[in-house]
Amino acid sequence: MNDPNLQRLLLIIEESLSNTDFIKLTLSSKKDTSGELKNIYAKVVSVKAGTLLSFVFRYPAKDITRNYNFEEGLALVKKSLEEDFYQAILLTANKDVHFMQFPNGKSTIKQQEASQQMKPVFLHDKQKSLFISPENNLYLQLLGVTTLDGKVKKGMEDKFRQINKYVEVVSHVVEQANMNAGFSVADMGSGKGYLTFALYDYLTNRMSLTPEVVGVELRPNLVAQCNVISKKSGFEKLKFIQGSIEKTVLPEIDLLIALHACDTATDEAIFRGISQKARVIITAPCCHKQIRKQMNPDNALAEITKYGILEERQAEMLTDAIRALIMEAYGYSTKVFEFISTEHTPKNVLIVGIKKNEKEPVNQDKLDKVQALKKLFGIEYHFLEKLLEIPSL
Ligand SMILES: C[S@@+](CC[C@H](N)C(=O)[O-])C[C@H]1O[C@@H](n2cnc3c(N)ncnc32)[C@H](O)[C@@H]1O
Structure with a gap:
């Protein structure tokens, strides 16, 4: 390696890993623009195998995460900057470095x-590496x-794991989307509020952001209960409103979330997000009855849908693929991925959309794909x- 600046950068990264003030490294600006890999993020994680560098390789429609020990990680950074990317931004708790x-x-x-300002997530035992601490x-x-x-509590382990994973995923999306200070979050169909509380806690107390978070829920008893807990917890900018996803008046929505909102309630949530030009839409759909009832292929696909279980899975894939396509047609860059293993919950697919360009017209090509x-x-x-009143052929 001849570049002294690259050598300097690697040394700073190494120092920040040993000083435990490393927060995040981003490699971007591709040298060869024809490749699929868009950029790479690295952070520190504490797992059973020890404290490692966790790299997220971002592709247009998926993220791949791999963990490496520090030596391997540094070698990967060096190779990536020699071959694939022009730029590196390192954030530590003490300084930012731009190469x-x-x-x-x-x-x-x-x-x-x-x-x-966020405290570095560079912690030495598994308990502390949780996004949300039970203590x-x-x-x-x-x-x-x-x-x-x-x-x-016994019996709540899966829920707690789900809360942590969800906070991890959403906080990454918030970082990627560069939200404005004081952005507004609407959690549609917030239910008992597990995820709403945890997200508010993480965004305000760990990421030092100041969002206004609203949970919208049909069931008045849950709304009342959540508002009491919010008050007792001193969560000043978290409130719950009784009402429907469709009709509850919310003048601003920057980040719209709908987790496990039943069947077409997910569509109502996405519709609110698109029509209010939310910067980010995150949904975890559940039950896909609306499409399942209609599916009736008159081609070889009938060999799949003739089996109940395969028909159900096919309906899920189709419903969510069309949702993602429609979001893309309205200017969102989308990803669909599993956010927690099926062993903890069967409802584990997330559709995430980040608005790319406010002014882009609706993309007819994507809508044609929906028709197809x-x-x-x-x-x-x-x-x-x-x-959305999209004309059907
Ligand atoms: C399965 S729970 C999920 C709760 C929470 N989002 C979670 O993931 O833990 C779905 C919640 O959405 C609420 N819900 C369903 N349809 C709704 C609608 N149209 N408007 C508001 N809330 C709705 C239900 O009352 C229920 O509490």
């Missing part, structure tokens, strides 16, 4: 004051997830199309 290479082989490295979180006790002495899928499966309409 940039140019096509003529020159490079620069600049250091400035730390921009991240000293009154809302977890009041929600019945933990005991008075801060232990996860519907035709293939013999479907008359998808509920989200109806809500």
